[in-house]
Amino acid sequence: MGDARAPSLTLLLGGARSGKSRHAETLIEQLAPPWRYIATAEPFDDEMRARIAHHIDRRGAGWRTLEAPIDLPGALAGQPEGEPVLVDCLTVWLTNVMLSGADVATATRGLIAVLQAPRGPWFVVANEVGLGIVPDNALARRFRDEAGRLNQAVAAIAGRVLFLAAGLPLQLKG
Amino acid sequence: MGDARAPSLTLLLGGARSGKSRHAETLIEQLAPPWRYIATAEPFDDEMRARIAHHIDRRGAGWRTLEAPIDLPGALAGQPEGEPVLVDCLTVWLTNVMLSGADVATATRGLIAVLQAPRGPWFVVANEVGLGIVPDNALARRFRDEAGRLNQAVAAIAGRVLFLAAGLPLQLKG
Amino acid sequence: MGDARAPSLTLLLGGARSGKSRHAETLIEQLAPPWRYIATAEPFDDEMRARIAHHIDRRGAGWRTLEAPIDLPGALAGQPEGEPVLVDCLTVWLTNVMLSGADVATATRGLIAVLQAPRGPWFVVANEVGLGIVPDNALARRFRDEAGRLNQAVAAIAGRVLFLAAGLPLQLKG
Numbered sequence A, B, C: 001m002g003d004a005r006a007p008s009l010t011l012l013l014g015g016a017r018s019g020k021s022r023h024a025e026t027l028i029e030q031l032a033p034p035w036r037y038i039a040t041a042e043p044f045d046d047e048m049r050a051r052i053a054h055h056i057d058r059r060g061a062g063w064r065t066l067e068a069p070i071d072l073p074g075a076l077a078g079q080p081e082g083e084p085v086l087v088d089c090l091t092v093w094l095t096n097v098m099l100s101g102a103d104v105a106t107a108t109r110g111l112i113a114v115l116q117a118p119r120g121p122w123f124v125v126a127n128e129v130g131l132g133i134v135p136d137n138a139l140a141r142r143f144r145d146e147a148g149r150l151n152q153a154v155a156a157i158a159g160r161v162l163f164l165a166a167g168l169p170l171q172l173k174g
Helices: A022-026 A046-058 A074-075 A090-100 A104-115 A140-156 B020-028 B046-058 B070-075 B089-100 B102-117 B139-156 C020-028 C046-058 C072-077 C089-101 C104-115 C138-159
Strands: A008-013 A035-039 A063-067 A085-088 A121-127 A160-165 A168-173 B008-014 B036-040 B062-066 B087-089 B123-129 B162-166 B168-173 C008-014 C035-039 C063-068 C083-086 C122-129 C160-165 C169-174
Touching: A008 A022, A008 A140, A022 A085, A022 A160, A022 C122, A035 A074, A074 A085, A074 A104, A085 A090, A085 C083, A090 A104, A090 A121, A090 A140, A090 B046, A104 A140, A104 C160, A121 B020, A121 C083, A140 C020, A168 C169, B008 B139, B020 B087, B020 B123, B020 B162, B036 B070, B062 B070, B070 B087, B070 B102, B089 B102, B089 B123, B089 B139, B102 B139, B123 B139, B168 C169, C008 C020, C008 C138, C020 C046, C020 C083, C020 C160, C035 C072, C072 C083, C089 C104, C089 C122, C089 C138, C122 C138
Parallel strands: A008 A121, A008 A160, A035 A063, A035 A085, A085 A121, B008 B123, B008 B162, B036 B062, B036 B087, B087 B123, C008 C122, C008 C160, C035 C063, C035 C083, C083 C122
Antiparallel strands: A160 A168, B162 B168, C160 C169
């Protein structure tokens, strides 16, 4: 695949059920397998377990799944050269980091440092969460701010940024 | 109008007060009347009555209004060949279906089957609701997921998809 | 700068932490200083004070700041001819107007009248708040409607409209 597997970073942004994960899978499956899937969600309740099962069912052979709810930078740093990787998703990782009590700024810097030098064609999914009414509680407002800042930081270093709505991609960059 | 009234499906997506209904009206009024308006909202309280009255006031002669809060597939199947139709909106229809206790998957399949074979130039309005913070309650999360899935399914079969923001259309497809 | 400082109106729309203020600052700093910054936020609590301080820190020399939480039309009407002005933001101004008990329709008409005849290159930032789940309470729903209507009215008279996501601009008009 030569050039197709050269290091590059693609960010796929969108709302809930906007088709961003599926679109990322479609893009990555155009490259040669194996495809690495780094899941950040933890199956801590039935609803989450059902969502994760739904995602795993959709992906078929050729995929290798790895969980990294908190140490996403470490998981990315350990990926082999030239391999396509899908991270799904940054926003859940940020939630996990905030809930763990870790310092968000430090964690984000660590992630950005790794994403700045992708070792293969990397695809990163993130939620846009700032387009509704201002949330009532301060924690939700802080989360919204942090998620927006993280999205901006990743978009700034990505070679390509897509915004998904109703399963359709809109190219914002690249 | 010949070709202008040929079967086709246009999806107009957008947030609350994004101008999607008005833009749909503008597009349909470029075709020859009569124009059929299928309303899915039910006037169950004063706020809703005021919203509906506001919409009806805006539309003038040439429009024929029909209410279909639940049986939207049936209402669409009964439309005459070659007539322009505006459905406003899918998201309220989905709410009605969920509140009625009907099976969402079955209802959605029925709707998609009808939309796949439009009998004239059909325009369908839907809300994008997934770009805010994750809702606190499980029902709202489920609604958000169902609305997103419905939008994806309709976008996949539409010939044209527009995203509206501040009254301005952005072409996502077509 | 000649033409670069001719009267014109640019609207920058986006969600929370979408980079819209920063992008507006980048655009205006391409013109000759001084640059006028009209802030609509009032520092009524610590969280708001921190946000305002963060914004002021980011802007450097060359900026002149003015507060106009309610009388934004008056503040704009008093701006000198040919001077670049940034209004940040319309949505907070709308909140202030609603909380003050003033008539929203009257206030909005007054603002639109001034924005229709910009005296220099004016840049106006506003939040898109209608892309989440319908809010539980009636006041939030009304705010969401009013904010959407205001955005449509400003977009209709602006020469250029940008939608920001993750710091990246998408041109909707102009």
